[in-house]
Amino acid sequence: MPETPSKPAPAAGAPPAPAEVHFTVNGHTLAAAPGTLLIEACRAANIEIPSFCYYPKLSLQAACRMCLVEVEKIPKLQTACTTVVAEGMVVHTETPTVQAARKSAIEFILTNHPLDCPVCDAGGECELQDMTFRYGAAVSRFDEPKRHRDEQQWSPVVYYDRPRCILCYRCVRVCGEGMDVWALGVGNRGILSTILPNHQDHLECEECGMCIDICPVGALTSGAYRYQTRPWEMQHVGAICAFCGDGCKTTLGVRNGVILRGDNRDKNGINGDFLCVKGRYGTDFTRHPERLKSPLVRDASGELRPVSWAYALETITDRWRGIQAAHGQFGVIGSTRCTNEESYQLQKLARRVLGTNHVDHHRSADFPALFDALAQPAGAAARPLPQLADSGALKTAKAVLLVGGDPTQEHPLLAWNLRWAHRLAGASLYVLNRRDIRLRRQARRMALLTHGTEADAVRYLAAPQRGDPPQAELTAVSPPGDKRWPQTPPSTPQPIPGGLEEFRAELAQERDVIIVFGPELTGDAVQALVRFGASLPGHTRYIAMADNANSRGAADMGLYPDLLPGYLPVSDGAARAHFAAAWGGDIPAAPGWNQRQMVEAVDRRELDALYVVGANPFRLDPVNAATLKSCFLVVQDLFLTETAQAADVVLPALSLYEKSGTVTNTCGEVQSQRRGGSFEGAKTDLEIIHALARMLGADFGRPDADRVFSEIRAQVKGYAVSLVQLMAGRGALAVPLNSAVPHQAAPQMIRPNHDSLFTAGTLGRYSATLNAVMEKHSRP
Amino acid sequence: MSVFSPATRDRFERLAASYPQPRSALVPMLLYAQDELGYLPPEAIAEIAALLGETELGVREVIGYYSMLRTAPAGRYHVQVCTNISCMLRGGEEILAHCQRRLGIHNRQTTPDGMFSIEEVECIGACAWAPALQVNYDFHQELDPAKVDEILEKYRRQG
Numbered sequence: 001m002p003e004t005p006s007k008p009a010p011a012a013g014a015p016p017a018p019a020e021v022h023f024t025v026n027g028h029t030l031a032a033a034p035g036t037l038l039i040e041a042c043r044a045a046n047i048e049i050p051s052f053c054y055y056p057k058l059s060l061q062a063a064c065r066m067c068l069v070e071v072e073k074i075p076k077l078q079t080a081c082t083t084v085v086a087e088g089m090v091v092h093t094e095t096p097t098v099q100a101a102r103k104s105a106i107e108f109i110l111t112n113h114p115l116d117c118p119v120c121d122a123g124g125e126c127e128l129q130d131m132t133f134r135y136g137a138a139v140s141r142f143d144e145p146k147r148h149r150d151e152q153q154w155s156p157v158v159y160y161d162r163p164r165c166i167l168c169y170r171c172v173r174v175c176g177e178g179m180d181v182w183a184l185g186v187g188n189r190g191i192l193s194t195i196l197p198n199h200q201d202h203l204e205c206e207e208c209g210m211c212i213d214i215c216p217v218g219a220l221t222s223g224a225y226r227y228q229t230r231p232w233e234m235q236h237v238g239a240i241c242a243f244c245g246d247g248c249k250t251t252l253g254v255r256n257g258v259i260l261r262g263d264n265r266d267k268n269g270i271n272g273d274f275l276c277v278k279g280r281y282g283t284d285f286t287r288h289p290e291r292l293k294s295p296l297v298r299d300a301s302g303e304l305r306p307v308s309w310a311y312a313l314e315t316i317t318d319r320w321r322g323i324q325a326a327h328g329q330f331g332v333i334g335s336t337r338c339t340n341e342e343s344y345q346l347q348k349l350a351r352r353v354l355g356t357n358h359v360d361h362h363r364s365a366d367f368p369a370l371f372d373a374l375a376q377p378a379g380a381a382a383r384p385l386p387q388l389a390d391s392g393a394l395k396t397a398k399a400v401l402l403v404g405g406d407p408t409q410e411h412p413l414l415a416w417n418l419r420w421a422h423r424l425a426g427a428s429l430y431v432l433n434r435r436d437i438r439l440r441r442q443a444r445r446m447a448l449l450t451h452g453t454e455a456d457a458v459r460y461l462a463a464p465q466r467g468d469p470p471q472a473e474l475t476a477v478s479p480p481g482d483k484r485w486p487q488t489p490p491s492t493p494q495p496i497p498g499g500l501e502e503f504r505a506e507l508a509q510e511r512d513v514i515i516v517f518g519p520e521l522t523g524d525a526v527q528a529l530v531r532f533g534a535s536l537p538g539h540t541r542y543i544a545m546a547d548n549a550n551s552r553g554a555a556d557m558g559l560y561p562d563l564l565p566g567y568l569p570v571s572d573g574a575a576r577a578h579f580a581a582a583w584g585g586d587i588p589a590a591p592g593w594n595q596r597q598m599v600e601a602v603d604r605r606e607l608d609a610l611y612v613v614g615a616n617p618f619r620l621d622p623v624n625a626a627t628l629k630s631c632f633l634v635v636q637d638l639f640l641t642e643t644a645q646a647a648d649v650v651l652p653a654l655s656l657y658e659k660s661g662t663v664t665n666t667c668g669e670v671q672s673q674r675r676g677g678s679f680e681g682a683k684t685d686l687e688i689i690h691a692l693a694r695m696l697g698a699d700f701g702r703p704d705a706d707r708v709f710s711e712i713r714a715q716v717k718g719y720a721v722s723l724v725q726l727m728a729g730r731g732a733l734a735v736p737l738n739s740a741v742p743h744q745a746a747p748q749m750i751r752p753n754h755d756s757l758f759t760a761g762t763l764g765r766y767s768a769t770l771n772a773v774m775e776k777h778s779r780p
Numbered sequence: 781m782s783v784f785s786p787a788t789r790d791r792f793e794r795l796a797a798s799y800p801q802p803r804s805a806l807v808p809m810l811l812y813a814q815d816e817l818g819y820l821p822p823e824a825i826a827e828i829a830a831l832l833g834e835t836e837l838g839v840r841e842v843i844g845y846y847s848m849l850r851t852a853p854a855g856r857y858h859v860q861v862c863t864n865i866s867c868m869l870r871g872g873e874e875i876l877a878h879c880q881r882r883l884g885i886h887n888r889q890t891t892p893d894g895m896f897s898i899e900e901v902e903c904i905g906a907c908a909w910a911p912a913l914q915v916n917y918d919f920h921q922e923l924d925p926a927k928v929d930e931i932l933e934k935y936r937r938q939g
Contacts, residue, residue, distance in 0.1 A: 185837040187844035196844070198837040492833045 023089035032085050039067055039080040042093065049093055050102060050131050052109070052216050053168035054081035057273075057424060058177055061169050064109065066131065068101045069093045077101055099135070106136035109166045112147045112191070113217070120164065122218030124231040125265070128166060147191070154203040156772040157223040157281055158212065160195060165219035167193050171211035178273070180419055180441060181205050182489055195219070206757055207773045208412070209280040213264050214273075224281045224769045225261040229253070236265055237676035238729060240663050242337055242656040243278040243760045245364075245546045246271070246391060246413035247665025247731065250279040252657060257678035259283045259657055270391055270669060270731045276412035277757055281769035283657060286677055288766040291638055292652035293681035304640075304650060309683070316649050317695040319632045320354070320609060328608030331358040331598040334559040335614025335685070336548035337763070339661030340670070341708035342685040343550070343557035344565060344716070345700060346613055349689055352585040353698045357570055357592030358607070361559040362615055364752040365546035365666070366522040368560070371567050372741035373530035374542070386735045389514045389541035390667050395420045399428045399510035403529065404454040405518025405545045408438040409756050411666070414516065414545070415439060422490070430507055432457055432472075434520075440475060441490050447472040447503045454518070455525035461504050462528035462535075469500040511538035518545050522747035546666045547753050548761070549656060553664035556716065556736055560743070561592035566717030567741045582715050585698070594749050596621050605630045613685055614653060616641040616762055620751060636688055641762055652682035655763075659684040661705035662712075662726070669731025670721050672709075783823045788816050792831055802832045806842055810849050819853045847901075855890045855897035857935045859883075860914040863900055866907035871924070875911050876900055878925045882932060895936065 020031040025047055032041040039049050040056070052064035060082050068077040072090040077098065080091075092098065109128065117123040149162040169186065172195065176182040183198040183205035197203040212220045234253040241248045241262070249269020250262040262283040264275040271279075295312030296304040307315075323330065332350040334343050343361075350359045374387050394400060394417035407415035415438075421427035422442040431439055431446040432454060440446045449457055452470030460469045475493035507513070513536050521529055526544075533540040546552055558565035564587075568575035576587045593601060599621040601607040609632040619642050628646055635647040644650045656663070657676045664670050683691075690703035701707055712719050718736030725732040753761060758776035760767070770776060782789045791812065795805040806828070813824050820843060822836075829836045843849045861867075861876040876898075880886055883896050890897040906912035909921035913928070920931050 182835050182837065185835075185841040187841060189845045196837060196840065198835065200840075489833075489835070 021085050021087050021089075023085050023087070023091065025091045026093055030085075034085075036085050037081060038069070038078075038083040038085055038089075038091065041085050042080065042091075047093060049080045050135055051081055052127060052131070052166060053170065055170050055173070055214065057420070058170070058173040061173070064166065064168050065105045066102060066109075066135075068098060068105070070095050070098055102135040103137040106132055107140050107142070110136075110140060111142050112163055113166065114146060114148070114163050116164075120161075120218035121221045121226045122215075126218060127216035149194075152201070153223070154197045154201075155205075155207060155223070155774065157207055157209060157277075157769060158197075158203055159221045159223055159226065160197075161219050161221065162194055164217050165195055166217055167195075168216060170214045170216065171195060171220055174210045174214045174273075175205070176489065177423060178416070178419070179206060179208060179210060180438070180489065181208075184211060204775060204778075206408075206412075207277045207281075207775060208757075209263075209275070209277065210273075213275065213280075222261065222263075222281070224284065225253070225263075228260050229255050234260060235676075237674060238266060238269065239657050239673050239676045240549065240665075240671050241275075241279040241282075242549050242763060243282055244276075244411060244413075244755070245548055245551050245666035246411050247549065247663060247667075247669055247671055248275055248279050248413050249671070249729065250275060250283070252283060252676040254676050259286050259677040268729060270665075270671070271413050271416075274413055274416040277773065278412075278760055278764075278767075278770065282760065282763065282767045284769050285638070285763045285766040286655050286657055286679065288639070288768070290640065290766065291679065291682075292640065292644075292650065293679075294652060296647075296650040298648045304645075304647075312649055312651060313688075313691055313695060316634050317692060319648075320692075320696065323608045323632065324354070326608075329358065329601065329606060330354040330356040331593065331601070331607050331610045332356065332360075333595055333598070333610070333612045333615050333617050334359065334361045334554055336362055336364070336546075336551040336554050337656055338550060338554070338614050338685050339656070339659060339663055339705065340550065340553040340557055340712060340719075341661045341705045342613070342689065343554050343559055344712050345686060345689045345693075345708060347558045347565070348583055348700070349693050349698075350611075351564075351570075351579075351587045352583045353693055353696050354609075354611075355586075355588055357561050357588050357590060358598055358601075359559055359561055359592060360595040360598065360749075361551075361554040362548075362595065362617070362620065363546075363555070363746075363750050364519055364548070364551055365544040365555075366519075366526055366747065366750050367544060367546070367552065367555040368563060368567055368741050368743040369523050369526040369745065370530070370542060370544050371737055372743065373527045375737055375740050386733060387541055387737070388668050388733060388735050389543050390669050390731060390733045391417055391543075391665065392731075393514060393541065394418055394516075394543075396425055397421050397427050397512070397514045398425075399430065399507075399513045401430045401432070401507060401513055401515045402439065402443075403432045403458060403515065403517040404520030405433075405516070406435065406437045406439075407516070407545070410518075410547070410752075410754065411545050412757065414543070418442060418516075428510060430503070430510075432503070440493050441477065443493070444476060445503055445506055446475045446493065447500055448475065454520040455522075455528075457500060458521060458525050458532065459528045460500055461507075462532040464501070464504060472500050472503065474498045474503060508536065510536065512540070513538070514541045514543065516543040516545065519547075519750050519752035522750045523745045543667045547755065549665075550663040552666050552668060553662075556664055556668075556718070556734060557712070558716075561594050561597075562744045563741070565712070565715065566719070566736050567738055567743070568717070569742045571742070579715065582711070591744060594744075594746055596749065599623050602631045603627050607631050610634070612636065612643055612647075613689075614638075616643045618643040618646060636685060637762070638682075639762055639766055651688055653688065654679055654682045654684045658682075659686070659705070661686070662709055664734055665731065667731075668718075668734045668736075670719065670726065670734050671729075671731050672726040783821070783827055784813065784816060788812060792828070796831050803834055803838075806832060806834070806839065807846070810839075810843060810846075814849060818856075819850045821851070825851075853890070853894075854899075855895055857896050857915050859896055859898050859932075860901040860904065861898065862902070862904045862906065862910070862912050862914075864903040864907075866903075867911040870910040872911040874925070875913060875923050875928060878928055879913070879932070882929065895939075896932070 051067040053061040067080040070092040151161045175184045187196040248271035251265040253261040294306040428444040431443040456470045478491045633647045635644040636651040687703045693700045718734040721732035863872040912921040
């Protein structure tokens with residue numbers, strides 16, 4: 001591979017440039033920061049320079065020769081992708097020489113490229129096709145037969161069609177530099193060059209599909225999508241990924257209401273270029289044959305029997321009215337995958353209509369503890385706001401402390417951003433973990449705990465004078481930004497002497513640290529972490545990692561037995577009065593039961609009705625089937641989960657991809673989406689909740705997500721976010737910081753799933769593609 | 781367990797430590813490994829990759845680039861016949877055809893007894909004495925078919 005010049009530092013985070021460089025392109029005088037690549041400077045000025053191998057933020061390749069331009073006083077054409085702008089440089093991009101060079105480059109690339117566009121998956125969204133139309137020659141001087149090779153299947157989701165490959169090496173670079181997986185390489189040389197998978201005839205990797213997304217032609221295609229449709233037959237709908245808590249945008253390819261693929265076609269979400277295996281391939285759960293298509297009601301013989309919507313809703317409200325009349329107990333368990341609007345209306349239904357505070361959801365991060373800690377005065381000086389970081393802030397961070405968790409497996413976007421910060425911004429990553437997680441490879445320092453927990457270690461960091469430090473082994477990698485060998489993996493972490501004391505001392509030298517923490521930290525450990533963070537110089541910000549697409553939203557919207565929306569305590573009269581006025585009805589004052597307490601109440605026959613929306617609580621808290629008979633159970637879900645199997649009434653719900661609304665990712669970025677796919681027979685959770693409320697005599701208005709979101713913006717602390725930002729498809733950070741959050745500390749209720757890249761609770765079980773990849777079965 | 785002799789393993793460890801970038805030692809290590817083992821089996825690739833902190837794929841990329849590195853065994857005597865321009869002008873192609881006839885194998889094949897293999901190679905730097913061939917590291921030049929027969933017979937006798 002050619003040795004490439006080092007890449008200029010990204011503009012963001014770099015010190016202000018001393019001066020601008022002035023140069024001329026096609027007679028226009030342009031200015032750019034020193035070190036800017038000519039191709040970038042031209043693109044910024046709307047002067048198109050075609051290229052295949054150049055890809056922003058990856059190492060330079062200069063392999064395709066498509067970006068050749070004329071630079072005065074240099075006799076030969078120059079590759080704009082590796083030329084750095086210089087003072088007084090005069091460039092021409094549209095001369096006959098340049099046009100002829102582009103024609104030749106395309107003619108050369110097409111030497112062995114088959115002209116099978118009509119059957120190629122990339123046809124219609126192929127960069128080579130577009131460039132040939134725009135810049136190519138209509139005829140080729142090559143009349144030799146094209147070299148044909150058979151297509152190879154490298155994994156259930158990755159196919160390689162060798163003759164189509166134009167050897168731009170984008171896939172090799174994104175897999176190595178971007179993903180730090182290094183599963184693709186280049187074999188042979190010259191005309192025989194080919195892309196190689198890491199296990200000779202197949203791939204063992206993260207199956208993220210970034211190589212497919214980045215391929216400018218149809219050489220790499222997706223096994224989950226190939227040959228199903230043509231790109232122009234689909235609608236492309238930007239949706240928020242329904243899986244982990246990072247909130248990536250996935251562009252759904254929808255034909256006749258059916259979601260055929262997810263990909264990163266627009267690259268304009270908070271995730272930029274990135275998408276993982278779930279966001280790309282996991283959408284197929286929406287097409288699973290076992291999806292519920294009709295409401296089910298348990299009949300006299302004990303069987304669940306399909307019924308009409310009207311009958312099912314009547315059955316529910318009749319029973320609920322009876323229980324209300326008898327002053328029975330209601331419990332409501334919400335979802336970490338529903339929209340904010342649905343979670344908000346669900347807890348409103350519980351509190352205002354059913355008159356109960358027995359409301360909960362499956363918790364995987366201690367958000368109340370974090371917001372409580374952040375609200376407390378830590379010392380004399382007020383801390384700068386906001387104290388929460390969005391996911392993009394990681395890319396430009398100077399220093400990041402990662403405590404617990406394994407972002408590579410559980411939060412792929414955060415891991416991508418951390419690798420980005422290491423590679424392009426020279427960020428110092430500090431990792432504190434019991435496990436040897438993969439991000440150690442980017443960690444300036446990792447403290448691998450050999451005894452004790454992350455919580456113990458954080459308590460030590462906050463108060464080092466108390467007791468002996470938990471034992472840890474330190475490792476280090478050489479400083480990031482060694483650009484001499486941009487195409488090689490980061491250096492192997494080396495053990496260094498020292499323990500947590502040294503780790504702490506080095507952290508204390510860093511400014512403006514972003515602290516990212518996993519579910520290992522709950523309650524007082526979160527408080528200790530914030531005390532430690534407050535002792536660091538500069539502006540410390542936090543990200544708490546929670547499992548699912550709207551785990552954070554469920555928490556923010558008040559799916560807690562003791563907290564109203566915006567983390568206002570239900571025991572606080574003023575907070576209750578605020579929401580009672582907004583909702584037109586009283587709210588019970590006593591905090592309710594959490595999820596486990598509700599299941600225990602079922603066992604004691606004290607819970608008369610349980611309404612479960614998009615959750616599977618009986619998997620975590622098994623229920624006694626005998627005592628469950630005295631509890632009227634309504635479950636609303638996509639599939640007949642363990643909980644739904646025990647229900648008296650099951651309502652088929654639409655998935656996150658099939659509804660409009662907002663979701664909040666684990667950092668707090670609120671994003672809005674429009675419905676993508678559709679599914680006959682099911683309704684959105686919002687429609688169902690509104691219908692139930694109406695039948696019980698409470699008018700929640702039209703089940704329109706925008707209307708509900710207006711109410712959320714007005715009522716929920718932190719949610720008065722910019723609508724312009726939402727409509728532009730960007731994340732708007734919600735910062736629901738109050739004064740202290742008095743809450744019932746329940747660390748035992750923080751129960752993370754520890755999903756891998758290939759598992760995702762119920763949705764993962766019903767995704768054929770996620771179950772097909774070998775790595776799901778070969779890794780613990 | 782190393783697939784290499786202790787001396788070679790020692791040499792590799794020294795090589796890996798003698799460059800600012802350990803991967804700089806890769807090509808010499810591959811050549812030494814091939815000299816010792818006759819080719820580069822998967823175990824050797826894995827061991828070298830581990831020594832240098834490279835991926836096996838990264839090592840295979842380099843092997844694929846260099847035509848003198850091989851991942852399948854060659855004959856005990858690897859007959860490399862030059863057919864580049866000087867040798868070609870002075871009968872290199874006939875020498876190659878003669879070797880193939882005499883040994884009963886084609887280019888890039890090995891005799892059934894594993895004694896000989898043939899490879900047509902680019903310039904071996906013996907233009908002044910063309911046509912030339914190379915058997916393992918030994919040069920033989922100013923060839924004609926009779927001389928080639930003698931040379932092959934000599935190696936066959938050596939066994």
